[in-house]
Amino acid sequence: MQDIVISILFEGLAYAMILFIVSVGLSITMGLMGFVNLAHGAFAMGGGYLVLTAMNSWGVPFFPALLLTFLVVGAVSVVFERLFYARLYKATELEQVLLTIGLAYMAIATYTYFYGPRPQSIHVPEYLTGQLAVASRTFPTYRVFVIAVGAALIAVLWYGFERTNIGARIRAAVDNRRMAQSIGINVDRLFTLTFAVGSGLAALGGGLAIELFGLTPSFAVIYLVFFLLVVAVGGLGSLKGTLVAAILLGVADTGGKYLYAGAGGFIIYAVAMLILLIRPAGLYGRE
Amino acid sequence: MAASDAIAAAAPAPAARAQATAFLATRHRLRPWEALPWLLAIAAFFIFPDRMLFGSQVLVMVLFALSLDLILGFAGIVSLGHAAFFGLGAYTAALITLRLNWQEPISGLFAAAAVAAVAGAASGWLLLRYRGLTLLVLTLATTIMLQEVGNLMRDFTGGYDGLPGLTYTPLLGLFDYDLFGHTYYLYALAVLFVLFLVVRTIVHSPFGQTLAGIRENVARMHAVGSPVHLRLVTVYTISAAIAGVAGALFTQTNTYVTLGVFDFDNSAGVMVMLILGGAGRLYGAFVGAVIYMVLQDNLSKASPQYWQFAVGLMLVLTVLFARRGLLGLLQDAGRLLTSGRKP
Numbered sequence: 001m002q003d004i005v006i007s008i009l010f011e012g013l014a015y016a017m018i019l020f021i022v023s024v025g026l027s028i029t030m031g032l033m034g035f036v037n038l039a040h041g042a043f044a045m046g047g048g049y050l051v052l053t054a055m056n057s058w059g060v061p062f063f064p065a066l067l068l069t070f071l072v073v074g075a076v077s078v079v080f081e082r083l084f085y086a087r088l089y090k091a092t093e094l095e096q097v098l099l100t101i102g103l104a105y106m107a108i109a110t111y112t113y114f115y116g117p118r119p120q121s122i123h124v125p126e127y128l129t130g131q132l133a134v135a136s137r138t139f140p141t142y143r144v145f146v147i148a149v150g151a152a153l154i155a156v157l158w159y160g161f162e163r164t165n166i167g168a169r170i171r172a173a174v175d176n177r178r179m180a181q182s183i184g185i186n187v188d189r190l191f192t193l194t195f196a197v198g199s200g201l202a203a204l205g206g207g208l209a210i211e212l213f214g215l216t217p218s219f220a221v222i223y224l225v226f227f228l229l230v231v232a233v234g235g236l237g238s239l240k241g242t243l244v245a246a247i248l249l250g251v252a253d254t255g256g257k258y259l260y261a262g263a264g265g266f267i268i269y270a271v272a273m274l275i276l277l278i279r280p281a282g283l284y285g286r287e
Numbered sequence: 288m289a290a291s292d293a294i295a296a297a298a299p300a301p302a303a304r305a306q307a308t309a310f311l312a313t314r315h316r317l318r319p320w321e322a323l324p325w326l327l328a329i330a331a332f333f334i335f336p337d338r339m340l341f342g343s344q345v346l347v348m349v350l351f352a353l354s355l356d357l358i359l360g361f362a363g364i365v366s367l368g369h370a371a372f373f374g375l376g377a378y379t380a381a382l383i384t385l386r387l388n389w390q391e392p393i394s395g396l397f398a399a400a401a402v403a404a405v406a407g408a409a410s411g412w413l414l415l416r417y418r419g420l421t422l423l424v425l426t427l428a429t430t431i432m433l434q435e436v437g438n439l440m441r442d443f444t445g446g447y448d449g450l451p452g453l454t455y456t457p458l459l460g461l462f463d464y465d466l467f468g469h470t471y472y473l474y475a476l477a478v479l480f481v482l483f484l485v486v487r488t489i490v491h492s493p494f495g496q497t498l499a500g501i502r503e504n505v506a507r508m509h510a511v512g513s514p515v516h517l518r519l520v521t522v523y524t525i526s527a528a529i530a531g532v533a534g535a536l537f538t539q540t541n542t543y544v545t546l547g548v549f550d551f552d553n554s555a556g557v558m559v560m561l562i563l564g565g566a567g568r569l570y571g572a573f574v575g576a577v578i579y580m581v582l583q584d585n586l587s588k589a590s591p592q593y594w595q596f597a598v599g600l601m602l603v604l605t606v607l608f609a610r611r612g613l614l615g616l617l618q619d620a621g622r623l624l625t626s627g628r629k630p
Contacts, residue, residue, distance in 0.1 A: 030420065034419075036419075036420060036423065084603070084607075087607065088606070091606075093365055093419060093423075094359070094365045095606050095610065097365065097367070097423070098558070098559075098562055098602050098605070098606050099602065099603055099606040099607070101555055101558075101559075101599075101602060102598070102599040102600065102601070102602025102603040102606065103599065103603060104599070105595050105596070105598050105599030105602070106595075106596050106599030106600060106603070107599075108595060108599075109592040109593070109594075109595035109596035109599065110592075110596065112591075112592045112595070113590075113592045113596075221551060225427060225428070225431060225551075228420070228423070228424050228427070229424060229428065231420070232420050232421055232424040236420065265435045265438075266432060266435045266436070266439070269428045269431055269432045269435070270432070272424070272428060273425060273428050273429070273432075276417070276421055276424065276425055277413065277425075280416075280417045280421045281421070282421075
């Protein structure tokens, strides 16, 4: 029993880190502008394919490929933000939903055209495969690695968010956009910046996820549901909320799949819906 | 009649008041051009006699989009899970036939409407107090949960393999089904016509006016004492029932159903149809569904990716350049022509 609990917590945590890395940008940009971005999963999917191509076709090693995907997708996302998103800041939620579903569909179609619909995989470095022995137990090394990357990113993001000038400006704008603008904070510029970093992180998460889930173009829509759940449950614009929600849902989903093989897929939705029915603005969100 | 009072009160001059009154008094009347879609539908029956199975599918989607128009276009409820009710209706029609041996199709529609309405009332009561991202996520999650339940009970529902080979007794005991779907087409057209009249009556009623008020300004509707939540749940229930009928028609004309009806793509697809045609204008559902289905039929044959790309492109273009849909564009063009040189 104890073994199973540890396995669930461990695997759930690794899953949660992926959810967190991908979702955090979505949460902050939604908190900043209230922009419903259903194409966020497409940036994660595109990031995954960039890692795949860099490693399999260009012979780039794993870590540089991850850095590359963060930078390239982050930069490309700015083009999309300026071309499409910026036109719809003041539009209705419905129009934002439609535009971003449209972008996601076009992305899926494009990637299916070039890469085919079948799942693809990469070869991570030897030292990240296999098992890691810790106190009479073994853990899959790659998952340990994912948790470590997640922890490091949390530390960096926390520092950036809570201790730097830009972080303070973002928090101010999430709290009260008009007030922030009236004291001279350029919220549009801030949004572009967070959008780029958030999309880059999504791409990084997509790259890290290949080894765990495999990669297909439909990643953009299938996992989008989980990212949206994390953001909604955590509360818009909250770093802490996104982390707590990611861990909660990641562990609940893993636990469900371990304990009730048939009903596993069900549990993450049930937990998320229950939380949202009680706290519609999410755990750390503000109405 | 809070809305009409407000409009009348806002118009100070007697002339403007008379104009507003005249508008409200006549806007529900049938106009000659409203016969056009039905004449075209009947014409299609004679022009494409061998494509009537496809034709019935189009009519089913028109009905589905019409049900979405009721909540999205008129009441302003943005849901990513309308396929839930379509799916419930589809499975009700299939399960009563297969498990209860009930093969009469029209009563099957009623059963589907009832099941979908109950689900609509329950989920509406629970979910419609929320808005924004929370509502989007909750409607999306409900639909996926229904799909998961269907998969869990796969002995009963057939799971992702679906329930094939459904058979029905002749329509009204008189008309049997032919290979080309002629009976199905006329059956679907009749159901669509009846339900269209229902929807048209609803949106022009005082109740429909309340919905428009809620869509435009919730705070003000609360302020004038309108029971907002009850109104929203009511329209959500009606919309769910109609979507359920559309789902049941889908099952009956296909004689086949799978859990795919609960897919996100189905919820998104019906939204695309409605937006493409124009939401909140009744006939947008007709224009959008026909164009969507015909394009899908042609492009999917070439390659599913082309079709998916085209859907995405249509969405992006509609949002950026034709926010009121194709009918909105048509209206603007018409105004441009009648009013002369106005830009």
